[in-house]
Amino acid sequence: xxxxxxxxxxxxxxxxxxxSAAVLLLMARFEVSLPTLINKAVNKYTDGAExxxxxxxxxxxNDTSLGDIIAGAYPRILTTELQHWRGGNTGNEFFKQRxxxxxxxxxxxxxxxxxxxxxxxxxxxxxxxNEQRFELLFQAIKTFRVVRPTVSxxxxxxxxxxxxxxxxxxxxxxxxxxxxxxxRTLADILRQYLELLDNDGASLWHSRATLSAQAFxxxxxxxxxxxxxxxxxxxxxxxxxxxxxxxATTETWPxxxxxxxxxxxxxxxxxxxxxxxxxxxxxQRNKIIAVIKRIGLAHIHFVRPDFKxxxxxxxxxxxxxxDETAKVIDLIAQLTKEPVFYYFSQAIRHRYGVESYYSSYRxxxxxxxxxxxxxxxxxxxxxxxxxxxxxxxxxxxxxxxFGEGMRNHVAIxxxxxxxxxxxxxxxxxxxxxxxxxNAGHFTLFKGxxxxxxxGQYNGSVMTPRRKNIDIRTLSKNSLLIEQPGEIVKxxxxxxxxxAAGGQRLVMPTGSAITSMEHWAExxxxxxxxxxxxxxxxxxxxxxxxxxxxxxxxxxxxxxxSTSGNDAKVKQVFRHMAYLNQYDLLLSYDKILSTNERYRxxxxxxxxxxxxxxxxxxxxxxxxDGIFSSVAKKVEVNNGTGQLALEVLAPDxxxxxxxxxxxxxxxxxxxxxxxxxxxxxxxxxxxxxxxxDQGVWRLEVSPIDQQALTRYVVxxxxxxxxxxxxILKKHPLNHSNGGAAQMGDLVVLxxxxxxxxxxxxxxxxxxxxxxxxxPRRLILNRKDKPPVLIDGDxxxxxxxxxxxxxAQNFVSSAR
Numbered sequence: 022x023x024x025x026x027x028x029x030x031x032x033x034x035x036x037x038x039x040x041s042a043a044v045l046l047l048m049a050r051f052e053v054s055l056p057t058l059i060n061k062a063v064n065k066y067t068d069g070a071e072x073x074x075x076x077x078x079x080x081x082x083n084d085t086s087l088g089d090i091i092a093g094a095y096p097r098i099l100t101t102e103l104q105h106w107r108g109g110n111t112g113n114e115f116f117k118q119r120x121x122x123x124x125x126x127x128x129x130x131x132x133x134x135x136x137x138x139x140x141x142x143x144x145x146x147x148x149x150x151n152e153q154r155f156e157l158l159f160q161a162i163k164t165f166r167v168v169r170p171t172v173s174x175x176x177x178x179x180x181x182x183x184x185x186x187x188x189x190x191x192x193x194x195x196x197x198x199x200x201x202x203x204x205r206t207l208a209d210i211l212r213q214y215l216e217l218l219d220n221d222g223a224s225l226w227h228s229r230a231t232l233s234a235q236a237f238x239x240x241x242x243x244x245x246x247x248x249x250x251x252x253x254x255x256x257x258x259x260x261x262x263x264x265x266x267x268x269a270t271t272e273t274w275p276x277x278x279x280x281x282x283x284x285x286x287x288x289x290x291x292x293x294x295x296x297x298x299x300x301x302x303x304x305q306r307n308k309i310i311a312v313i314k315r316i317g318l319a320h321i322h323f324v325r326p327d328f329k330x331x332x333x334x335x336x337x338x339x340x341x342x343x344d345e346t347a348k349v350i351d352l353i354a355q356l357t358k359e360p361v362f363y364y365f366s367q368a369i370r371h372r373y374g375v376e377s378y379y380s381s382y383r384x385x386x387x388x389x390x391x392x393x394x395x396x397x398x399x400x401x402x403x404x405x406x407x408x409x410x411x412x413x414x415x416x417x418x419x420x421x422x423f424g425e426g427m428r429n430h431v432a433i434x435x436x437x438x439x440x441x442x443x444x445x446x447x448x449x450x451x452x453x454x455x456x457x458x459n460a461g462h463f464t465l466f467k468g469x470x471x472x473x474x475x476g477q478y479n480g481s482v483m484t485p486r487r488k489n490i491d492i493r494t495l496s497k498n499s500l501l502i503e504q505p506g507e508i509v510k511x512x513x514x515x516x517x518x519x520a521a522g523g524q525r526l527v528m529p530t531g532s533a534i535t536s537m538e539h540w541a542e543x544x545x546x547x548x549x550x551x552x553x554x555x556x557x558x559x560x561x562x563x564x565x566x567x568x569x570x571x572x573x574x575x576x577x578x579x580x581x582s583t584s585g586n587d588a589k590v591k592q593v594f595r596h597m598a599y600l601n602q603y604d605l606l607l608s609y610d611k612i613l614s615t616n617e618r619y620r621x622x623x624x625x626x627x628x629x630x631x632x633x634x635x636x637x638x639x640x641x642x643x644x645d646g647i648f649s650s651v652a653k654k655v656e657v658n659n660g661t662g663q664l665a666l667e668v669l670a671p672d673x674x675x676x677x678x679x680x681x682x683x684x685x686x687x688x689x690x691x692x693x694x695x696x697x698x699x700x701x702x703x704x705x706x707x708x709x710x711x712x713d714q715g716v717w718r719l720e721v722s723p724i725d726q727q728a729l730t731r732y733v734v735x736x737x738x739x740x741x742x743x744x745x746x747i748l749k750k751h752p753l754n755h756s757n758g759g760a761a762q763m764g765d766l767v768v769l770x771x772x773x774x775x776x777x778x779x780x781x782x783x784x785x786x787x788x789x790x791x792x793x794x795p796r797r798l799i800l801n802r803k804d805k806p807p808v809l810i811d812g813d814x815x816x817x818x819x820x821x822x823x824x825x826x827a828q829n830f831v832s833s834a835r
Contacts, residue, residue, distance in 0.1 A: 077216065078219040078220045078221075080215070080219055080256060081218070081256065081259065081260070082259020082260060083255060084255070085255040085256065085259035085262070087255065087258070089305060090258070090299050090300065091299060091301045092244075092245050093299065094191070095190035096187040096188050096190070096191050097242065097295060098183070098238060098241060098291065098294060098295045098298070099187075099291065099388060100188070100388060102115055103115070103116075103191050104191060106191055107193050108150050108155070108191070108192025108193055113148065113150065116147050117148060118393065119386075119387045119390065119392065120387050123387060123390055126402060127375070128374075128375060128377070128378065128386055128390075130387070132145055132148070137164075139162065139165050139181060139182070140185075140384040142157050142158040143158060143161075143384075145157075145158075147188065150192070152194070155194050158185070158189065159189070159199070162185060162189070165182050167179050167182060170214050170217055171217075172217060172222045172223050172228060173228050174217075174227075174230075174232040175228065175284045177232070179210050179214070179238075180234075180235050180288055180291065182207070182239075183207060183238045186203050186207065186242050187241070187242045204243045204250065207242060207243050208243055208250060208253060211240055211253055211257060212253070214233075214236035214239065215253070215256050215257065215260070217232055218232055218260045219256075221533055221535045222533060223533070223535075224533050224535075225263060225264070225267050225534040225536065225537070225540065226271070226275050226276055226453040226534065227276060227453050227532060229260075229263075229264065229534075229535070230285050230289055231289070233257070233261040233264045234285075234288045234289050234291070234292035235288060236260060237292045237296065238288075238292050238295055239257070240253055240254045240256075240258065241254075241295040241299065261296065263535075263537055264289065264292075265293065265296060265309075265312075267452075267537060267540075268289060268312070269315075270426075270427045271428045271449075272319055272424040273319045273333070273424055273428050273430045274286075275428065275449075275452035275455075276454075276455035276456060277333060277334030277335050277455055277456075277478075278323070278330045278333070278334075278336060278340050279332065279335070279336045279338070279340055280335065280337075282339050282349065283345055286345070286349045287345075287348055287349050290349060290352050290356070291352065293313050293356075294313075294352070296309055297309040297356070310357055313353055313356050314353070315423070316353070317357065317359070317362050319432075320353075321365050321413065321417065322417070322421050323445060324342070324410065326409075326410060326439040326440070326441065326466070327466075328372055328406070329341055329342075331445040331474075333447060333462075333474070334453075334455050334456050335455040335457070335478040335487075336476075336712075337711070338711045340711055342369055342372070343377070345379065346369060346377075347373075348378055348382050348385055348389055350365050350366045351366050351386075351390045351391070354391065355389060359416070364412045364413045364416070366390070367402060367412075368412070371402045371404065371405050372405070374402060377402075407439055408438070408439060410437045410439075411438055413437060414436065414437040417437065418560070418562060419435065419437075419563070420432065420434070420562070420566040422558050422568070424449060425558070427449055427450060427452075428450075429447060429449040429558075429568070429570065430449065431446045431447070431558070431566075431568050432444075432445055433566050433599050435604055440740045440743060441467070442465070442466070442467045442599075442604055442606075442738050443465075443466040444464065444465055444466075444606060446462070446463040446568060446597055447462055447463075448460045448552070448553035448555070448568075448570035448572060449552055449553055450544065450551055451527045451528065451550040451552050452532075452534070453532050453534075454482065454530055454531050454532040455482070457474075457476055457492045457493070457496070458493055458497075458523055458524040458525070458526060458527075458529075459474075459497040459499060459524075460494075460499065460524060460552045460553035460570070460572045460575040461497075461500055461553065461572045461593075461610075462494075462497035462498050463498050463499075463597060463608075464498065465736065465738060467662050467664075467739065467740060468660060468662030468663075468740035468742070469628075469661060470628055470662070471657050471662050471664045471738055472498050472657070473498075473626050473627065473713035473715040474496065474497060474498075474626070474713065474715060475490075475491075475496040475497070475626040475716075475718065476491040477491050477706055477709070477712055478491060479705055479706070479707040479709075482531075483514065483530065483705075484704060484705020485703075485705055486686065486705040487705055488519075488530075488702075489521075489690070489702040490686065490688060490702055492526070493524075493526070494521070494522070494523030494624075495521045495522070495688065495718075496626065498624055498625050498626060499523075499524075499572075499595075499624055500572070500593060500612060500621065500622065500623060500732075501521065501621065501622040501720070502576060502589050502590050502593070502612060502619055502621050502622075503520075503619055503621075503689075503692050503694060504520065504522070504586070504616075504619050505520075505618075505692045506520070506692060507522075507577070507692045508584075508585045509521075509526060511528070511529055511583070512529075512531075514530050515529075518690075519688060519690040520691060520692035521689065521690060521692075522694075523576075524552070524572075524575040525577055527550060545581075549574075549581045551581075552572075552574055552575040553570045553571060554570065554571040554574070555569075555570060556570060556571055556594070556814050557569045557813060557814045557815050559813070559815070564601055564602075564818070565598060565599060565818050567597065567598040567599075567815045567816040568596070568597050568815070569594065569596045569814050569815035570596075571592075572593040572595055573590060573591070573592050576593060578591065579615065588615050589614060589619055590612065590613065590615060591613045592611065592612070592613040593612050593613075594612075594793065595608065595609075595610050596608070596814075596816060598789070598791075598816035602787075603737065603748060603764070603766060604738065604739070604745075605735065605736070605748065605766075606735075606736040606737075606738070607736070607768070607791075607816065608732070608736070609733050610623065610730075611793060613728060614729075614730075615728070616728065617727050617728040620693075620694060620695070620722055621722060621726065621730045622694075623720070623722075624718065624719065624721075625666070625719040626717065627657050627716075627719070628659045628714050628715060628717070629657075629658060629659055629716070630680060630681075631657045631658075631678070631719065632655070632656040632657075632658075633648075633652050633655050633656075634652035634654065635651055636648050636650045637649050639697065640684070640697060641681065642681070645684055646679075646681060647684060647687070647697060648679075649676070650675070650678070651675055653667055653668045653669075654666070655676070655719065662738065662739075662740055663739050664737070664739075665736070665737045665739075665747045666734065666735070666736045667750065668721055668732070668734050669761045669768065669770075670731050670759070671723040671725075671730065671731065673723065673725060674722065674724060675721075675724050676719060676720065676721050676722075677722070678717065678719055679718045680716045680717030683703075684701075685715075685716045685717070685718070686701045686702050686703035687699055688702055694720075729773075731772070735748075735761075735763060735768065748763040749764055750762065751763075751783045753781065754780040754782050754826070756777075756778065757772075757776070757777065758774060759771060760779040762781055762785055764785075765784075766785065766788075766789055767779070767781070767785045767787070768790075769790040769791065769831065770791040771791065771793050775832065776831060777829070777831040777832075778829070778830050778831075779828075779829050780827070780828050781824070781827070781829070782825060782826075784822070784823065784825045785822070786822055787818060787820055788817075788818070788823070789816060789819075790816070790817045790818075790831075791815065792814060792817065794814055795811075795812060795813055795814055796833060797833065798831055798834055799831070799832060799833075799834040800829065800830070801830045801832075802823065802827055802828075802829055803828060809834060810834075
């Protein structure tokens with residue numbers, strides 16, 4: 022072979038290898054397959070034309086089993102009460118009755134029978150059906166402009182067409198030819214959705230949910246007597262089943278409430294309705310309805326007395342429940358027929374009146390609001406802002422865990438009155454790029470927001486403020502473990518290394534999870550989506566609730582560490598407990614780092630500057646800067662709300678307070694806060710009224726940092742309008758560590774010793790004992806019989822009286 026040929030061949034091989042490597046790198050960077058990568062490139066260089074698909078993906082879910090799935094009578098999606106209507110020339114009394122009550126409630130329902138809009142013509146026809154209105158409706162169907170679906174999945178309107186045809190098919194006025202023509206139209210639209218779903222560009226807890234819900238609604242309406250239509254249905258069912266499983270397992274939307282309620286909630290629950298109606302087996306139908314009920318309860322439990330949702334991810338304005346939430350709750354109420362949802366719907370109307378439904382959705386009122394099931398709430402709503410949640414209390418538990426084993430999202434409250442305490446906590450896995458890295462994060466509300474989420478979002482995932490503060494553990498009430506030199510560059514969109522000590526950033530700017538199986542594969546491999554593990558959850562109504570979580574996998578740990586980083590932790594546990602009797606929140610954390618030089622921090626964020634004794638200014642000004650204190654007590658105030666916070670462990674601490682107009686954007690970004698040399702990341706910050714504005718940040722650290730750190734913090738909220746007895750800390754006459762007395766309560770937590778010895782200066786009535794793992798213990802007291810204690814992981818609340826002056830000894834039972 023000639024030398025020139027060898028050189029040419031070598032160059033060809035080298036170029037091919039470089040090209041292949043580049044393609045593999047891009048596939049890994051964007052987490053997509055080769056066909057999807059090529060299609061993305063085609064779209065980019067054809068002015069973003071969404072239909073520019075060079076390589077069509079292979080069809081998925083062709084073999085989906087139909088099992089007990091039936092076609093059923095029309096309508097199949099929602100209002101099954103119309104299945105025996107059959108149209109005709111007499112008015113639909115069922116529909117008219119609803120409209121009459123809706124008008125009595127002054128909810129803004131209007132219908133214009135002269136309009137050419139599809140929705141107006143549908144409602145006019147159903148109210149007063151005749152051949153003329155039928156023809157007008159059919160003409161509106163033929164001229165309806167369907168928005169072509171895109172990967173983002175947000176703007177599709179095909180469900181409206183499917184919803185209308187579903188109703189129309191319940192009449193006797195459609196000819197066989199007309200039905201077949203409508204089915205062909207729907208089938209063509211459905212293929213567009215299925216092509217996007219067969220691709221891997223859309224992510225499961227994001228746009229894939231909306232796309233699959235729309236696809237399933239369209240497929241539900243198409244007659245399945247032709248094999249080709251039945252095959253389309255199988256594929257749509259297979260895709261939607263993944264969405265159903267995803268929502269059923271997380272129960273709260275990982276991408277945040279605003280993204281759920283604005284883009285996913287209504288279309289998803291409507292598809293759940295069609296899914297339930299499709300099952301012949303009553304058990305399967307009831308199982309789906311039970312999932313819908315759980316989703317509905319999550320909407321209620323995370324509402325604060327100020328009528329805002331306790332948000333948890335990239336949030337926007339609709340955490341205030343205006344415009345979007347009522348229609349979803351009305352739908353859930355109609356499907357479950359549970360009174361609590363009618364009361365919640367009424368509460369939203371009390372708050373917002375006509376604005377409980379956005380104007381473009383008010384045509385849905387007769388289809389969604391079903392007052393015939395619960396006439397107690399059919400009276401006109403009164404505009405009010407107080408005592409909105411209390412009517413629901415007879416139907417609700419105070420505490421509830423959602424997404425057990427997945428989201429581990431807990432809502433805790435002392436009651437449903439306006440001045441009651443409300444707490445949220447979450448410690449789950451990673452599911453979507455709109456999530457924040459907040460395993461172990463909690464919020465506290467009483468009278469006003471006291472401990473808050475400092476994360477903001479202005480609609481873009483790309484701003485420096487979001488990437489470097491808002492999505493990170495730094496903006497949460499969780500734990501930091503600093504590691505000098507830690508590399509935090511999850512993708513090419515993070516050009517600057519900002520190491521603030523938080524949890525691993527897994528997919529902060531984009532995701533492409535295609536199925537539950539795909540997510541399960543990535544949980545402990547590839548992206549390593551595994552975050553926090555639920556250790557225990559115990560709910561003793563009106564007594565106490567406690568949750569324990571293993572947060573280790575959320576950080577760069579000995580279990581898994583991101584590329585280029587050494588593990589910084591071996592173990593991170595967080596235990597939270599709320600005690601009703603004292604209106605008291607307790608947190609106990611255990612952190613075992615891989616290096617005793619790695620500084621740990623217990624974080625809390627407040628709206629206003631908290632009061633701390635012995636506070637020294639380090640940087641900035643009195644109202645905008647960095648401060649330091651060795652005091653262990655903190656007082657937080659916001660409106661009528663106030664919080665007494667005390668650090669019980671470690672014994673010697675330093676509290677850094679950071680905040681103000683400028684310093685709220687400050688980040689110690691080199692993994693080492695021993696030297697204050699951080700930077701400000703304010704670009705992209707937008708002050709919005711719906712956020713709690715967590716301007717101030719508390720960072721608690723031990724003065725003598727060791728590899729093993731235990732934090733015990735006690736928090737007692739109150740409102741200034743009601744008398745409150747703040748638990749007084751009593752000095753112990755003697756203790757070998759890990760013990761404190763707060764009023765009638767003795768708090769015990771593990772130390773390096775295996776036992777507790779303590780002598781009280783005042784009588785006590787209860788023991789609150791934290792344990793790292795289940796242990797059988799024995800309590801010995803002078804002149805008293807021993808008490809055996811079967812302790813569980815987390816908090817154990819024991820009704821045991823202890824006398825002043827007597828020595829108490831708690832040790833492992835033999």
